[in-house]
Amino acid sequence: MLLSGKLQRWVEQGLISAEQSSQIAKYEKQHSGGMFLKISFTLAGLLIGLGICLVIGANWDGLPVMLRLFGVFAVFAGFIYGLCRTYALDKAKLREFFLIVCSLMIGATIGLIGQMFNLDGGWQSFALAWSILALPYVFFSRSRLLNGAWFLLLLSGLEWGHFFERMIVWWPWLAIVKWEDYVVPLMIVCILFFCGLSWIARKIDEKIHQYTVIGEAVALIFMFMAYYTLFWFGLTQDIFHNRYVDMWLIRLFVVVFLVGRMLMAVHNQNVVSFKRNAFLLELYIFAVFAVQFSGLLTTGIGFIACGLLILLLIKVLRYTSRYIKNMEIFND
Amino acid sequence: MIKDMKILSALFALPLFCLMAWAVYLTYNRDTGIDVRVAVQGYDPRDLFSGRYIQYTIDWDKTPCEQFADGVCPQDEFCAEARWGRQCRFYIPEEYASTLDNLFMLRNQNDLSFEVIYSYKPKKKPIAKRLLINGLDWREYLALHPADEK
Structure with missing residues (x-):
């Protein structure tokens, strides 16, 4: 239903006064289209920036070396000028466009210089240089997408995966034990470690949020890593390591973790988080059954059972959604 | 702020x-830097021509070390350390990638020598300037041997 229709109904029901209705209408008129503009500028920035990267990558041989170099620097300088103008004109949404393009221009320019001088550095040095040089643009951007992408680029440049693998496998204290026997406890430590990092990033974000959203993006990425590890491991442990105790330990941990997150959501009065974790718990239970009985999918009965299970899941999710909506533990 | x-x-x-x-x-x-000429060979086990750049490693056995100071080849200064040894890159236009790949793979049958000219300064990262086939710039070679370009 359109806002005007809703407002009329609310006035008729006595929920708001006619004056409040006109104020809301006026406010919405002034602020509507904000999200559309923001998404449009972000998308345009991404497309133009990636387009420049691709053009430079593909047509670098068609132009003389110096022209290419000056060309890319001139385009880059033009975007920086545009970025500075958005501050002078106070165009916050257009600013995001220039910040995204400038961040991508860094990668394009490094790539071009690498091509021109036949540099043989690998992805890590490229990603690290890109992320360090793009920091001024990312810092001033309010886009979580750009901040998140930047942080992933930085992790990639720092060889995070390699570092993490080493940390788990080659810690001196692990050298004296057979680490494969402790995969599940180690994974639980990893998940809690990610949660801890996310918590620290969230706390830092509370202090710096008015300046930058890097903290928020980092907190979200670490939390995503925790959930990803939780589900990946919670579902594959019984496939890769056929150990009964490990299997039940990780399953128990998944349930305890998600229930814990739900309790935290109640404490923080965060109905969205509560709903998300409740859904994930149900999905997990469903996925455990699906993995356990995947052998049945070779028979017709198995297909029917799986289809029925999906219908049951939908029913349960809808029921959960309705139930949460009416829960009294949330004030609103 | x-x-x-x-x-x-x-x-x-x-x-x-x-x-x-x-x-x-x-x-x-x-x-x-001074120009030095080094012989190149395949970088195993990965493909030599990945997209628009050639991946190679330097064949120090076939490279004359007299062109360097004290007659010693500074092997550690060239190229970047990679998983299977030191790996170098030479960027080429995409349309010539498969041609050069074929020429490189069949270099022994066709009696071709591949070399790269580097700009070299002691203690600085050498910069690859030109790729030579049988002593000619690869563009000149392809212009003189159009049959090889197929």
Whole structure:
């Protein structure tokens, strides 16, 4: 239903006064289209920036070396000028466009210089240089997408995966034990470690949020890593390591973790988080059954059972959604 | 937060100046180094021509070391350390990638020698300048041997 229709109904029901209705209408008129503009500028920035990267990558041989170099620097300088103008004109949404393009221009320019001088550095040095040089643009951007992408680029440049693998496998204290026997406890430590990092990033974000959203993006990425590890491991442990105790330990941990997150959501009065974790718990239970009985999918009965299970899941999710909506533990 | 536009502009222009300085530094190193010619061979076990650049490693057995100071080949200064040994790159236009790949793979049958000219300065990263086939720039070679370009 359109806002005007809703407002009329609310006035008729006595929920708001006619004056409040006109104020809301006026406010919405002034602020509507904000999200559309923001998404449009972000998308345009991404497309133009990636387009420049691709053009430079593909047509670098068609132009003389110096022209290419000056060309890319001139385009880059033009975007920086545009970025500075958005501050002078106070165009916050257009600013995001220039910040995204400038961040991508860094990668394009490094790539071009690498091509021109036949540099043989690998992805890590490229990603690290890109992320360090793009920091001024990312810092001033309010886009979580750009901040998140930047942080992933930085992790990639720092060889995070390699570092993490080493940390788990080659810690001196692990050298004296057979680490494969402790995969599940180690994974639980990893998940809690990610949660801890996310918590620290969230706390830092509370202090710096008015300046930058890097903290928020980092907190979200670490939390995503925790959930990803939780589900990946919670579902594959019984496939890769056929150990009964490990299997039940990780399953128990998944349930305890998600229930814990739900309790935290109640404490923080965060109905969205509560709903998300409740859904994930149900999905997990469903996925455990699906993995356990995947052998049945070779028979017709198995297909029917799986289809029925999906219908049951939908029913349960809808029921959960309705139930949460009416829960009294949330004030609103 | 930073309110001064001059500081903000300088901050935004800083990455551009860093990249410019890097390009100038590389240009200076390339133009002031001495040219050395090194023989190249395949970088195993990965493909030699990945997209638009050639991956190779230097064949020090076939490279004359007299062109370097004291007659010693500075093997550790060339190329980047990779998983299976030192790996170098030479960027080429995409349309010639498969042609050069074929020529390189069949170099022994066709009696072709592949070399790269580097700009070399002691203690600085050498910069690859030209790729030679049988002593000719690869473009000249392909122009003189159009049949090889298929």
